[in-house]
Amino acid sequence: MTEKFKKKLTNELKAYRRQGVELMLNARQASPKEIAAACTTAEEGSYMRDYECDASGKISRLNFQHILSDR
Numbered sequence: 001m002t003e004k005f006k007k008k009l010t011n012e013l014k015a016y017r018r019q020g021v022e023l024m025l026n027a028r029q030a031s032p033k034e035i036a037a038a039c040t041t042a043e044e045g046s047y048m049r050d051y052e053c054d055a056s057g058k059i060s061r062l063n064f065q066h067i068l069s070d071r
Contacts, residue, residue, distance in 0.1 A: 002040075010036040016062055024063040035064050045069050 013023055013032030025035050039047045045068040052061040 006036045006040045009039060013062075016059070019059075021059050022061040024061060026064070026066055030064075038066075039064065042066065 010032045013035055017023055017032060023030055023032065023035060025038055030038075035047075045066055047064045048067045050063040050065060051059050052063065054060040
């Protein structure tokens, strides 16, 4: 993936964090830069987003989970 994609993802995740959304990478808290780096350097598989919402329907947590390809 390109540096342009990495920067775009980092900025998107920073915006979520400013809104109070907790960011997670493989079940641990992570910074936008950590998540973007992991997503852009994953050699096997990719990362799946999992959005968790509070009782009012607002996104409260964004999980990035590494998924291995079955090839």
